Structure formats: structure tokens, C-alpha cells
Amino acid sequence: MVTQSRTPPSVVLVGVDFGVPHFDGELLELGLLAETAGYRVAGRVTCKRRAPDPALFVGSGKADEIQLLAQSTGATEVLFDQALSPAQQRNLERQLGLPVNDRTLLILEIFAQRARSHEGKLQVELARLQYLSTRLVRRWSHLERQSGGIGMRGGPGETQIELDRRMIGEAIKRTKERLEKVKKQRATQRRQRERRDAFNISLVGYTNAGKSSLFNALVKARTYAADQLFATLDTTTRQLYLGEAGRSVSLSDTVGFIRDLPHGLVDAFAATLQEAADADLLLHVVDASNPDHPEQIQSVMQVLHEIGADHVPQILVFNKLDAMEAERRPVRTQDTLEVDGVAVPRLYLSAHTGEGLPALRALLAQRVLQTLPPIDANGPTVDPEQGNPLV
Known part of the structure; x- marks a missing residue:
């Protein structure tokens, strides 16, 4: 007996340009989010407005256009790139005769799956x-x-x-009460690491920038990594041995950020994101091959500000060097980039090929030695990268 594969539900994507600089005219990111959640994109609709229509967000004329496109393509749902109010969502569903949802619920769906x-x-x-x-x-x-x-x-x-x-x-x-217990447990674990005079590094960055791939390359772990949005959600911490510093540091891989990350998710993931706020150093991983990486950097900086981690020193790690076109590859693989008025060290590398990883290790060792004294001759000399998780 042959098992037939289930046809994924199809959706029409809708985006409204209100004049913001980061508007995704091709709705590429929303399309990736929809595919990540298991949908097939049947069509795309964009328009420009000075402000949202109070009742339908896009106005009645554009709503009719969306309805005709959905009918002609057989779409079973409509997804908006912006957040809709409950009233706008209900009005649109009555007007279109189809389920209507927004970017916020789509991200929630992906997080629930992952x-x-x-x-x-x-x-x-x-x-x-x-x-x-x-x-x-x-x-x-x-x-x-x-x-x-x-x-x-x-x-x-x-x-x-x-x-x-x-x-x-x-x-x-x-x-909330159960999460508060988890938060206290994490705080206890952090205090234990602090008593061991540990140096804590957290990987942060836009989703699909390659954080988990870099994490695996540095500590030889087997954290799930894939070329998709929000491949991993759970924080993983391992020991990273830096030979140049003669000691191990704590390295944590955190959930990826995204433009317009719902505030509810930022609040809910406070316990996990606290790892970044309490870190001694942030490795801000950037997809160097993505032409929109300047906007992605600003989105990450905004979330770091919201969780109180914008004060933590950073190193910008421009990943996916191997995916950059030859004419766009940098002449120098180490320099600085001004972010929010601050000159931040930048390093180009490829977690996939390993190019640039030795330079990153050397830079991390330099930072550790500037903060902590070297371990004496009686300290550990065995590389503990294959050790047990810290959390």
C-alpha cells in the first residue's frame, strides 16, 4: 500500500509598506517563515499606505484583490507580515471568507513546533x-x-x-510560576559558574545566521543546525578550551532573533535570554552573505536592548564567508565596525569550512586573558571540549 504525502496548506502573503526602511518588498522572510511552519506560498500581495486602515488594515479595495488572488490560486489562508489587531483579524476573515493570521502567530506556531x-x-x-x-x-x-x-x-x-x-x-x-522556578535554577547555575571563576560567552544573532553551526565547529558538539529559520530554540552550553589562554570558557548557543520578534516571546524567553545578559562577552553572529545584514544587526541590537544585554562587550562574527561572492569578499578578515556609535571588533569566517576559526579562538583567548588571570601550572591541561554539558 502506497502512502500518499499530505499536501501542505497554501497561503497568500500580504505586506504593507508604511515607509519603514526595512520593508521586505518581496516578502522573502515571511515566505521562509511560512515554509518553515509547513505552508506552501500560493501568492504575494504588497501595497503602500500612510497608516493602517482601522477596520481592514489594507482597505476594502486591496482586501477584494487579496480575495480574488486567494480564489484563483486555491489558497486556504492569508498571512500578514505585520501584526493585526483582534478587530482587524475578525473583519478580514468576514470579508475574505478565509482564516487570516499575522506574523506574530506564525512565529508562535514555529516556536511551538521546534x-x-x-x-x-x-x-x-x-x-x-x-x-x-x-x-x-x-x-x-x-x-x-x-x-x-x-x-x-x-x-x-x-x-x-x-x-x-x-x-x-x-x-x-x-x-509564569513554573518559569520562575526555572529562572531561579538558572540563576543558581550561573552563580556556581561565577564561583568557579568562569568566563561566559553567549552566541547571539539573527535567525539562520549560523550560530549553531559555529557553536558545533568550536566545541565539536552535535547541536541541530539547518539552513532554516529558528532551527534551534533551546539554549545549549558547553565548555570551550582555549589553548592560548590555558583554560576553558563557557559557551552558550541561544535562540535566534528576528525582525519584529513578538514582545510576548521576548518576555517568555527571559530565562533563556538571561544567559546573554549575564555573559562576559557576546559573539554576535551575522550572515555576511545576506545583503540585508545591516538591518538584521539593528534588529538584534534592539532585542539585546530589550533584555538588558546591550551593555555586554561584543565581537561581530561575520559568518558564511564561503557563501560570499568573490567581488564582495573582504580584503581584510579582521577590522572594526561602528554599531550604535561604538567601534566593535569584526571578524570574517566560515563555520562550514573552518576558515577564520583559529583567528577567532586567538581573539577569544586574548579577551579571556584580559579579564581573568591565567591558570597556574597545576591547573588542567587536558582539552575538555568533549566534556559533559554545563546545564
Whole structure:
């Protein structure tokens, strides 16, 4: 018996240009997000507006155009690149006759699919509940508690809404309490590392910049890495031995950032992102082959500011040197780049080929020796890269 593969649901992508510099006219990132969540992109619609339409976000004329495109392509859903208010979402669904969702819920869906650890699942659950508390969501079965009755489109029944909202409020409270315990456990682990006079380094950067690949290359770990958005969500920490410094440091791989990362996710992932705020050094990984990397750097800086990590010293690691076109490759692989008025050391490398990794190790060792005294002759001499995780 031949098993037929399930056809992925198709979506129409919609983006509105309000004059912001980072507007993605081709909706490339939203398309990648949709594909990561398991959707097929059937069509794209963009338009320019001075301000969102209060009722339909895009106006009635553009809504009619979206409806015609969805009908002609057989799309089963519409995804907006910007966040919609609950009223706009409901009005659009009535106008289009299709489920309508936004970038925020799409990212929540991806995070729900990718979370593996107990902590990660708790964080996604909190963000999901906080989003649900403001609106009636009528799709994605894992976001719904029960189905409605006859005549409903598959979402929670109308008589169930208020009960669901009260239950959501109670669930938010319970999830926050459980996350608070996780936060205390992480704080205890950090204090233990501080007592061991450890030097803590955190990898941060835009999603799909190659953080996990660099992490694996440095510590010979087997963290999942793939050419996709949000390949990993859970923080992983390992020991990195630096021969030039004669000691080991703690290296953590954190969740990737993205433009317009929902505030609920930033708040929910506070326990994980605290690793970056408490680090002695941040390795800010940048996809050097992406022409939009300046905007991506600013998006990461904004999230670092939100979590209180913008004061931590950084090294800009411009990854994917092997993917850069020959005419765009830098003459010098080490220099500085001004970010928010501060000159930040920059290093070009390729986690895939290993080019530039020795220079990064040397730079890290230099930073460690500037902060901590070298270990005496009786200290450890064995490379502990293959050791057990710290967390």
C-alpha cells in the first residue's frame, strides 16, 4: 500500500509598506517563515499606505484583490507580515471568507513546533497563552481547547469564549510560576559558574545566521543546525578550551532573533535570554552573505536592548564567508565596525569550512586573558571540549 504525502496548506502573503526602511518588498522572510511552519506560498500581495486602515488594515479595495488572488490560486489562508489587531483579524476573515493570521502567530506556531526542552515548551506556552488572551483564534488545533458546534468553522464555540479566557488567565499564572522556578535554577547555575571563576560567552544573532553551526565547529558538539529559520530554540552550553589562554570558557548557543520578534516571546524567553545578559562577552553572529545584514544587526541590537544585554562587550562574527561572492569578499578578515556609535571588533569566517576559526579562538583567548588571570601550572591541561554539558 502506497502512502500518499499530505499536501501542505497554501497561503497568500500580504505586506504593507508604511515607509519603514526595512520593508521586505518581496516578502522573502515571511515566505521562509511560512515554509518553515509547513505552508506552501500560493501568492504575494504588497501595497503602500500612510497608516493602517482601522477596520481592514489594507482597505476594502486591496482586501477584494487579496480575495480574488486567494480564489484563483486555491489558497486556504492569508498571512500578514505585520501584526493585526483582534478587530482587524475578525473583519478580514468576514470579508475574505478565509482564516487570516499575522506574523506574530506564525512565529508562535514555529516556536511551538521546534521547542524540545521542558523550559522551551513552557516559554512557548506562555507566549501562546498571552496571545490567545486578547483574541479568539479559530485555527491551528494545538492552539484550541475544543471545537465549536454546528455551523462553526472549527474554532472554539461562542458560548465557550469567556470560560476559555478565564482558564487562559489561570494557565498564564501557573506557567509564569513554573518559569520562575526555572529562572531561579538558572540563576543558581550561573552563580556556581561565577564561583568557579568562569568566563561566559553567549552566541547571539539573527535567525539562520549560523550560530549553531559555529557553536558545533568550536566545541565539536552535535547541536541541530539547518539552513532554516529558528532551527534551534533551546539554549545549549558547553565548555570551550582555549589553548592560548590555558583554560576553558563557557559557551552558550541561544535562540535566534528576528525582525519584529513578538514582545510576548521576548518576555517568555527571559530565562533563556538571561544567559546573554549575564555573559562576559557576546559573539554576535551575522550572515555576511545576506545583503540585508545591516538591518538584521539593528534588529538584534534592539532585542539585546530589550533584555538588558546591550551593555555586554561584543565581537561581530561575520559568518558564511564561503557563501560570499568573490567581488564582495573582504580584503581584510579582521577590522572594526561602528554599531550604535561604538567601534566593535569584526571578524570574517566560515563555520562550514573552518576558515577564520583559529583567528577567532586567538581573539577569544586574548579577551579571556584580559579579564581573568591565567591558570597556574597545576591547573588542567587536558582539552575538555568533549566534556559533559554545563546545564
